[in-house]
Amino acid sequence: MSNELESHASAGVDVPSAAKPPRPRRLWPPTTIWIFLLVLVGVNVWTHLPNFFDHAVANIMLMASTFIAVATILIWLAFFSGYRLAIRRTPLTVALALGGLWIATHRIDHFSGELEPVWVVRWAKHPDEMLAKVPVAAGAPSVPLDQTTDDDFPQFLGPTRTAGTDRISLARDWAKQPPRQLWKQPIGAGHSGFVVVNGFAVTMEQRGPEELVTCYDALTGAAKWSHGIQARHQTPMGGIGPRSTPTINEGRVYALGATGILRCLNGSDGKLLWSRDILAECNTTVEEDLNNVYWGRAASPLVVDNLVIVPGGGPGTGPWISLLAFDKVSGKLVWQGGDEQVSYSSPAVAVLGGVRQILIVNESSITGHDPLTGKVLWRHDFEGSSKRSANNSQVVPVGDDRLFVSKGYTGGAALFHISHDDNGNWKADPNSWMKTNILKTKFTNVAVYNGSVYGLSDGILECADLTTGTRRWKQGHFGHGQIFRVGDLLLVESEQGEIALVEASPEAFVELGRFEAIEGQTWNTLCLWGRHLLVRNSEQAACYELPLVNH
Secondary structure, eight states: HHHHHHHHHTOOOOOOOOOOOOOOOOOOOOHHHHHHHEEEHHHHHHHHHHTSSSSHEEEEHHHHHHHHHHHHHHHHHHHTTTHHHHHHHHHHHHHHHHHHHHHEEEEEEEEEOOOEEEEEETTTTOOOGOOOOOOOOOOOOOOOOSSTTTTTTTTTTTTTTEEOSSOOBSOTTTTTTEEEEEEEEEOOBBOOOOEEEETEEEEEEETTTTEEEEEEEEOOOOEEEEEEEOOOEEETTTSSSOOOOOOEOOOOEEOOOSSSSEEEEEEOOOOEEEEHHHHHHOOOHHHHHHHTTTTTOOOOOOOETEEEEEEEEEOOTTEEEEEEEEETOOOOEEEEOOOOOOOSOEEEEEEEEEEEEEEEEOOSSEEEEEETOEEEEEEEEOOOOOSSSSSOSSEETTTEEEEEETTTTTTTEEEEEEOOEEEEEEEEEEEEEEESSSSOOOOOOOOEETTTEEEEEEEEEEEEETTTTEEEEEEEEESSSSEEETTTTEEEEESSEEEEEEOSSSOOEEEEEEEEEEOOOOOOOOEEEETTTEEEEESEEEEEEEOOOTT
């Protein structure tokens, strides 16, 4: 036999070599892979447990672990399974081809409040880029923003910046008395809310390369004037356009753009009276500020006496300025106070311990300032980062010596006691209570009523006892919308643009009615002028007449 093979070889005939043992055929992945996949499942279950992780973090974990699990199975099948080559490689090839095609033809337009990506075709324009200029009628009469009414909503979160009013009594049965739509129309991008004085609504919006301050008739939606500058803030995480809500005071409109331009406009026609570049005042630039205050300037201007006050900031490594105060008529810088980097919260004014002061949540602290000089009266740490776990929600004065504060990103909420001695030494004591598992408000705000505090905690409406921090109930998934209290009722705006009517009661969650107000992702705060509710997002705006008791 040996001689026969040798003769075949000498004749140039192929002779098979010694046969290799066949590769073992593994029908299922080995135990180590199954253990790895089970660990991924366990991690996802853990991160989705209530009160443990921010929902956005849990969603990132879910997306990442799903990708890792699918990739692990495909790689095992392609290189280690022992199946025939066609069976091993085809699924991986198809997955790579489809994934590449999807990436080539689509892009992430933006993210939801829980970091769920929203994909669009790569060549699609943003809605704001397809809008025409604001349609202001030629020869439109001047707007009497210098005249006021008792129903006016002149600033962020209402007349007192507390997201609540007791002026009207809403009807409780929307089935019998439904809200009536007065108008609905397209609007430019941005997270700015409406403010209304004397029946005229002012907001900020992005239309293409222009950042606008715009004025509309609150009851008809007709445009009255607009003022634009060349500025555009856009990030995948935060979206497009201005974030701040304007302030109307004595016929003037004060508006802070996402890139730090503070404008004072004549409310009658929208003409510029003065402007200041806040970033230049604090020795930083738009490019540098984007690295340090990633989601753009979001603070709404506060008018106190003859001053308009906004947060300052500065370069990444400092020095920083907490607050800047300008003369509201001339725009001249009057004072600057504090040395903290900014957050996305807005300043407020309150009387604590018998002393009027300006309150601000900074990047990683809370401070109280003398309104005449900007001097820091007291300071307390409040963890945060304007690049990651941002502070967004407002500090809420409670009584004459306490402050409520909350945040998302597993931060939770706290009640501080503010006091000072006869020598003027101030103290902020957080020992009232501090809890990380309640009222994780992220970029929404709370309403306080009759000893309870209500807020959207990781997108779910929650009620807690204000004195102890004890949760009373948590129910109703609305996403990262906004709330506004009207007497003993809550108007709850969902992230999807619905408006719900909920009882402000610590006893139980009771939803009385709901309707779809606008379509699309809605993060903008609500505005209530009398019985007229104005809502908007980055694509639509609308006004609804709400039913009242005995009407």
